[in-house]
Every structure is written in C-alpha cells, then in structure tokens.
Amino acid sequence: ALQKISWKEIWQAPTSEADTRLATYYWKIGALNVHTTEGIPTCDRCHTQETLMHIMWECKGAKEMWKQILRAWGLQTGNKDLPRYKTNILADQPPLASSVLTRQLMNQEDATIVNQGMEHFWQALTRLGRKLLWNFRNDLRFKQEEHNHHKRTAITDTAIRAAILF
Numbered sequence: 001a002l003q004k005i006s007w008k009e010i011w012q013a014p015t016s017e018a019d020t021r022l023a024t025y026y027w028k029i030g031a032l033n034v035h036t037t038e039g040i041p042t043c044d045r046c047h048t049q050e051t052l053m054h055i056m057w058e059c060k061g062a063k064e065m066w067k068q069i070l071r072a073w074g075l076q077t078g079n080k081d082l083p084r085y086k087t088n089i090l091a092d093q094p095p096l097a098s099s100v101l102t103r104q105l106m107n108q109e110d111a112t113i114v115n116q117g118m119e120h121f122w123q124a125l126t127r128l129g130r131k132l133l134w135n136f137r138n139d140l141r142f143k144q145e146e147h148n149h150h151k152r153t154a155i156t157d158t159a160i161r162a163a164i165l166f
Helices: 007-011 017-030 052-058 060-072 082-090 096-105 108-143 149-165
Strands: none
Touching: 052 060, 052 082, 052 108, 060 082, 060 108, 060 149, 082 108, 108 149
C-alpha cells in the first residue's frame, strides 16, 4: 500500500534515468519532502479533506483514471467493480485473472516468464497512474491549471501507449 513503501525495491539498481527519477519521486512522497497541504486541508477538485489516499484513490478524478488503466488491462470498470481492484492498484500487484489466463495458455515455465512480464507492466501502469495523479493535483494547486476530463483521459491514454511500447 501507499503507507508501506518498500525502499529496497524502489532503489534496486535503477536501469534508466526514468527509473531514477521515479525512485526519487517515491522517496520524496514517502519522506514527505514534497509540497503538502498542511495549511490547505481540502482537495481543490472536490473540496473534501485532502490526504494522500484521497489524491491517489478517493478523488473522482483518481477513480476515473484508474478505470481507464483497468480498461487498458482488459478488465471491467464499472463503479461497483473498481473497489475490487483497490488492493491490486495500491500494492502494485496485478489482478489474479491475468495469471490464471497465462497458465491456461502455455506450460508452467512460459507462464512464469509471462507472469513476471505482466507484473512488471502492471507495476509500470500503477506507478505511472500515481505519478499522473500527483501531477494533475499539482497543476491545479500550484499552476491553477485544471485538466478537464477529456484532457486527463488523453494524457493518460498517451502514457499508457508509451508504457506498452516501452
């Protein structure tokens, strides 16, 4: 979960400049060295109490973005389906359905390799999602730049396509 950050995993030999930047971002959030809302305890978008969990999961904009990422993963994303995937998203663990599917399609050794690749891809998607949410929040908070639903969707789609190609 967001409250239990695995520092060892974050700092394990970053393989690119992007990995190093992402590790630094998570370190900043975990160490609370990023801008917080101590003097302004409400979300600029929905005007409820702003916490890290609110930014990353509870805010309407966050839920819409997670649904978009789940659809890219090939999962149902109705309002009642989203809570089912909360643990998967916050813990960077891919939904079980993908593991079951790969075991049906190939032998165990191949399934293990595919599952590892899918796990890395899922982690990239969920970490990307958290980074986008943080950026959307900061654009609104510090630049007064509100991204409407269509713009957030387009930015997220572009990021998902980039992650797929990566």
